[in-house]
Amino acid sequence: MMEKMPAWADALLVPLISLLIAFVISGLVIFAIGENPADAMKLMVTGALGSTYGWGYTLYYATNFIFTGLAVSVAFHASLFNIGGEGQATLGGLGVALVCLLIPWPHWSLALLGAVVAAAAFGAAWAALPAWLQAKRGSHIVITTIMFNFIAGALLNYLLVNVLRPKGSMDPASARFPDVTNLPGLDQVLGQVGIPFSKGTPVNISVLIAVAACGLVWALIWRTRLGYQIRAFGKSEKAAIYAGINPVRITMVVMLISGALAGLMAVNAVQGEANRLLLNSVEGAGFIGIAVALMGRNHPFGVFLAAILFGFLYQGGAELALWTKIPRDLIVVIQALVILFTGALDDMVRRPVEQVFLLLRKGPR
Amino acid sequence: MGAQSESGRQATAAPIGPPCAIELRGISKAFGPVQANKDISIQVVRGTIHGIIGENGAGKSTLMSILYGFYRADEGEILIGGKPTAIPDSQSAIRAGIGMVFQHFKLVQNFTVLENVILGAEAGALLAGPLARARQVLGDLALEYELDVDPDARVEDLSVGHQQRVEILKALYRQADILILDEPTGVLTPDEADHLFRILRGLKEQGKTVILITHKLHEIMDATDSVSVMRRGTMVATLATRDTSPEQLAELMVGRKVLLEVEKGPAQPGRLVLDIENLRVRDDQNVERLKGISFQIRAGEILGIAGVAGNGQSELLEVLGGIAYGTGVVRLNGTSLDLTGHHSDGQSRRAQGIAHVPEDRQDLGLIMDFTAWENMAFGYHNAPEYQRSWLLMDNDAIRADCARKMARFDVRPPNPALAARSFSGGNQQKLVVAREIERNPDLLLIGQPTRGVDIGAIEFIHRQIVALRDAGKAILLVSVELDEIMSLADRIAVMFDGRIMGIRDPATTSERELGLLMAGMGEEAKGAQ
Numbered sequence: 001m002m003e004k005m006p007a008w009a010d011a012l013l014v015p016l017i018s019l020l021i022a023f024v025i026s027g028l029v030i031f032a033i034g035e036n037p038a039d040a041m042k043l044m045v046t047g048a049l050g051s052t053y054g055w056g057y058t059l060y061y062a063t064n065f066i067f068t069g070l071a072v073s074v075a076f077h078a079s080l081f082n083i084g085g086e087g088q089a090t091l092g093g094l095g096v097a098l099v100c101l102l103i104p105w106p107h108w109s110l111a112l113l114g115a116v117v118a119a120a121a122f123g124a125a126w127a128a129l130p131a132w133l134q135a136k137r138g139s140h141i142v143i144t145t146i147m148f149n150f151i152a153g154a155l156l157n158y159l160l161v162n163v164l165r166p167k168g169s170m171d172p173a174s175a176r177f178p179d180v181t182n183l184p185g186l187d188q189v190l191g192q193v194g195i196p197f198s199k200g201t202p203v204n205i206s207v208l209i210a211v212a213a214c215g216l217v218w219a220l221i222w223r224t225r226l227g228y229q230i231r232a233f234g235k236s237e238k239a240a241i242y243a244g245i246n247p248v249r250i251t252m253v254v255m256l257i258s259g260a261l262a263g264l265m266a267v268n269a270v271q272g273e274a275n276r277l278l279l280n281s282v283e284g285a286g287f288i289g290i291a292v293a294l295m296g297r298n299h300p301f302g303v304f305l306a307a308i309l310f311g312f313l314y315q316g317g318a319e320l321a322l323w324t325k326i327p328r329d330l331i332v333v334i335q336a337l338v339i340l341f342t343g344a345l346d347d348m349v350r351r352p353v354e355q356v357f358l359l360l361r362k363g364p365r
Numbered sequence: 366m367g368a369q370s371e372s373g374r375q376a377t378a379a380p381i382g383p384p385c386a387i388e389l390r391g392i393s394k395a396f397g398p399v400q401a402n403k404d405i406s407i408q409v410v411r412g413t414i415h416g417i418i419g420e421n422g423a424g425k426s427t428l429m430s431i432l433y434g435f436y437r438a439d440e441g442e443i444l445i446g447g448k449p450t451a452i453p454d455s456q457s458a459i460r461a462g463i464g465m466v467f468q469h470f471k472l473v474q475n476f477t478v479l480e481n482v483i484l485g486a487e488a489g490a491l492l493a494g495p496l497a498r499a500r501q502v503l504g505d506l507a508l509e510y511e512l513d514v515d516p517d518a519r520v521e522d523l524s525v526g527h528q529q530r531v532e533i534l535k536a537l538y539r540q541a542d543i544l545i546l547d548e549p550t551g552v553l554t555p556d557e558a559d560h561l562f563r564i565l566r567g568l569k570e571q572g573k574t575v576i577l578i579t580h581k582l583h584e585i586m587d588a589t590d591s592v593s594v595m596r597r598g599t600m601v602a603t604l605a606t607r608d609t610s611p612e613q614l615a616e617l618m619v620g621r622k623v624l625l626e627v628e629k630g631p632a633q634p635g636r637l638v639l640d641i642e643n644l645r646v647r648d649d650q651n652v653e654r655l656k657g658i659s660f661q662i663r664a665g666e667i668l669g670i671a672g673v674a675g676n677g678q679s680e681l682l683e684v685l686g687g688i689a690y691g692t693g694v695v696r697l698n699g700t701s702l703d704l705t706g707h708h709s710d711g712q713s714r715r716a717q718g719i720a721h722v723p724e725d726r727q728d729l730g731l732i733m734d735f736t737a738w739e740n741m742a743f744g745y746h747n748a749p750e751y752q753r754s755w756l757l758m759d760n761d762a763i764r765a766d767c768a769r770k771m772a773r774f775d776v777r778p779p780n781p782a783l784a785a786r787s788f789s790g791g792n793q794q795k796l797v798v799a800r801e802i803e804r805n806p807d808l809l810l811i812g813q814p815t816r817g818v819d820i821g822a823i824e825f826i827h828r829q830i831v832a833l834r835d836a837g838k839a840i841l842l843v844s845v846e847l848d849e850i851m852s853l854a855d856r857i858a859v860m861f862d863g864r865i866m867g868i869r870d871p872a873t874t875s876e877r878e879l880g881l882l883m884a885g886m887g888e889e890a891k892g893a894q
Contacts, residue, residue: 223757228739228746235732241688242721242729243744244711358397 005357010350011302015295018341018349019309025341026334035326047319048312056186056201057318061285062311063203063268066210068289069296069303070217071123071262075141076298077221078254079234084130084145085262086286087152088123092263093270094156095122097164097277100177111181115271116209116264123263124256126152131255135248141255149286160279174277183272204272206264210307213261214300220257221300230254262286294343306342313338384447386411386543386574387432387463392441394427401427403598405441409543409591414565414575416585416606419595420618420819421790425578428595429545433465434458445543464536466546470528474521478514478531479503482538499538506537510567511560525673526557533564544568545576550584554673555847555880562588582611583848594618619820629831632855635664638839639685639697639808644704646680646691654680655691656863662808662839667830669854669871670843672883677863678843679724682812685841686721687714688729698807711744720801722794724812724843730797731785738767738781741800774799775825791822798826802833809833812843827853847876861885 027037048054068085075082082088095118105111130144157172164174183204187197221227233240233250240247269281288310295309296302317331341349387409394402402424409415419425430436432443434452442449445461452458458465472481483492483499500516507513514523514530523531529549536544546565550558565575565588577589585592586606593603594617602617616622639662646655655677662668670678683689690706697717703709714721721744723729731740742751742763750766753759767781774795776788785793794814801809814830815823830853834840844850850857851871858868859882866882881887 219757223760225746225752225756225758228742228758232732232735232743232746235734236728239729239732239743242686242711242723243746244687244713244715246710 005354009353009357011297011299014346014350014353015306015342017353018346019338021349022334022337022341026337029330029333030326033326033330035324040320040324040326043319043323044312044316047323048316051198052187052196053198053201054315054319056198056203057315058308058311059186059207060201060203060268060273060311061314062307063207063210063272064265064285065288065292065307065310066214066304067265067268068262068285069292069307070213070289070300071258072289072293073296073298073300073303074217074221074230074261075254075258076293077227077234078230078250079237080134080251080254080258081142082127082145082255082258082262083142083287083290084127084148084259085265085289086282086284087145087149088126088259088262089265089269089282089286090149090152090156091126092119092123092266093277093281094159094266095119095263096266096270097174097177100181100271101164101175105178105180108180108183112183112205112267112271115181115267119263119266120260121263123266124260126263127255127259128252131252131259134255135251156277157279160277164277172279176276177271181271182275183267202273204268206268206272209264209267211304213264214304217261218300226253262289291339291343294339309338310335384411385409385444386446387576388444388447389428389432390442390444392428392431392438392443394431394436394438400598402431402438405595405598405600407593407600407603409574409576411574412569412572413590414569414577414588416589416592417576417578417595418580418582418585418592418614418618420580421817422597422819423595423618424598425595426547429465429547429576429578432458432545433463459539459541462540462542464533464539464541464544466529466532466536466544466549468548468551470532472520472528472531475519477517477519478523478534479516481520481531482516482535484535486539502538503534506534509571510537510564512537512564524557525552525675526554526560529553529561530564541573543574543576545578547578548580549577550579550581551845552674554883555876556884558584581848582614585614586611596620615820621821627827627831627852629853630835632666632834634666634855635837637699638662638664639695639841641696642694644681644684644691644693644695646677646684646689648680648689654863655684657693658863658865660858660865660868662841664807664839665834665837667834667840667842667853667855669850669857670841670860671847671850671857671879672845672860674845676860676883678860679812680863681860682721682724682810682841682843685714685719685808685810686723687711687719712747715744715804715806718807720804720806720809722797722801722809722811722814724816726794726797731793733786734784736782736784737771737776737788737796738764740785740796741767741770741781743800745800745804770799770803771796773803774829789819790817791819794818794826795822798829802829805836806838808839808841810841810843813846814842814844815846815849847879851876851879859883 030037030040048058068089071085072082096115099114099118100111103114105114126148130141130148133139133144134141160172160174165172166175183206186203186207187199189205190197221231229245229250232243233245233247237247265285270277274281292303292306292310296306313335317334320326320331321328385408389405389407392402392405405428417425427436431438432452434454434457437453443452444450450461452461473484479496479499482503483495487495503516512530512534514527514534520528520531549561553561568575579585589606591603591605592609594601594614596618642659644655644658645653648654658681660668672678680689684691684704685695687710691704693704695702695704697719727733732743745751751759751763764781771779771781776792776795785796788796811830814826818826830840842854854871856868857871857874857879859866859879861883862885866885866887869879
């Protein structure tokens, strides 16, 4: 049997066509509410990608999505659907806040290191119980992780209101972190090598950590023994047991890694941007991670590209809401269409493309 | 070969002859780029048993699925009783008088025989009338064809052979004139198979037409009047059974001469390798599947486990391979194995020198989406020669090792980067066998080594097993193919209902004796000896 179509078509062409369809339908919707689709598109592109200021926001969002997207991808290689990224990132934020508030850091770099460890540890811990329930009791991970999202939200609410809130504040948020823990922005990092970049955007040094995480996850999945076992387990649990791969161990380890990756998002959002712990610092990025992983085909490079796309949608959408009468809800519609076509309706595009390649292959013969 | 198949074709293509129950003209069917059936024409004479033989993937099942309305042919036509007939779905097939007995029965387990027979042919809202009518019809059929089954028994309580009779009754109740049986003897004991063939002959005498699909040459020789041979989607020959021989059929199937007998010298058993005492295994439902088994295997010896599938053979392989858990004593080279699963798994078993070719290579032995080289490391992913460092695997080393083993075992195509699912069944099995045998284990567990494997590869795999034995290794062979056990094993243990009914020497036992043991009749078997 031969492959139906070349790998590049599978990885790039199909998502691009899906994306195009999503944008065309979005354009029709914009047209239907009486706005000009071309102007709207132009506004989104210039707003999100036309300046380093726009890029600053796009990349900030993308950093969040890379972490949560990788979290979903890693678990997915073991056929575990971790939709608890939201809760794990929330707990990651708690870890970051505790580390930044309680330890008198001498330098931001050490604070970053501490925050990375704490965010990963707290995120992993929040994934540990659902993982254990799945591995030992067979409680479905989809159910348990989504329930843990709500528990995480309630826990944070309680802690912010009753424990972490500074005396006299009316805001359910932690105290501001000491200045020494503030992370350098991407403008400062790029300034070191002489590249000008807009100040005043939230993108910070954690974007480099996110890129490094992509590389590490790639190596983990395709170059290490653990990754081999994860993939084998994900393809067939029965066969994995035959080969002597321990399902309980793999489930636990994969979910800990996944939770840690989701938790790392907080380094960007909590330490890098807000500088304090807010009630909803995750802002749905845990769920966007699912779409990002889906669109990125669970490959770190795909996740990277998909995260930038969704960062663009977030930032471009904000620009639309700011400058046009297009309601903010429409941004959600556009995002939903992109998720629908690149994820759920993937086959609708894939089949015809496969047919075309089959015809092309048969043709010259 | 050409001349023989030509003459065969002419024999059935003669214009004047008995009327055809079914005629296929130029049937073609493609799945994407794969041509499953290519211009197939065949005439099945009314009132005969017609065999269709071919290797796995030759297109037999596709052809029958077209006949039963599961697939629609791209080209060609079907004539039933001389009339062109369209069969877009299975209802039309039933109306056209075609009945199908599938390899995997389609019975409702907790219904009675009677309820199963009328299922889908209830004829009305109330059941009392049809049930009474069916009871009458069933009684007549039982007398006519030796198809006696208790109509009020629940299907789950019936033996496999009886369940198959229910399937046949279902077809006959729907007034099938043409009965198609797909690999019907795979799950039967030799006695049950004999009984089935008696039933089929009875059907034939009553003017029914039977199409028998099988890969077993001796069944074709025993039971059929004429036989069509398929190879790679084409019909290579149709012959009168009395004019052909197993050797000729095998050659037609494979396209070259094959050795049907395994060449092997006498065993030279050495030291004791595997010593099993009172081994017991329970399944997930806490049902005891192995009920106190004891046997030994020495170095340089093949012990064959014969038996109808589902009598504990799988559990035996799994508990020895570290997949299932049990109680009792199992010693390998004098050292006790942990059977509880607390300190053992597939990894520790491999480390102790046990290699395992599982019964189900697609479910257990291979990851179908993995490449060949990734599969070559499967189960041996901790092997030191596959590591670059404590963390990273040496994928280049695995690829090279895989290429070497694929060459030695003649796996085709010899491309380590191809996904396991792109290989044929025989080549998949060669991958697994290469991986396990090349580790040079002290004990090889091998289940159904040639299930779904083409004849050419069977010959090769059998030679490898014998070579491993001659290298002084112990081999535990489980197979439901009695022929395979008879020709490969140095001693034969017969399993029935989780017990070993007896251990026999293949040189002095008979198929009949083994068949009685397989049916759990130890006393009668003694009489037969």
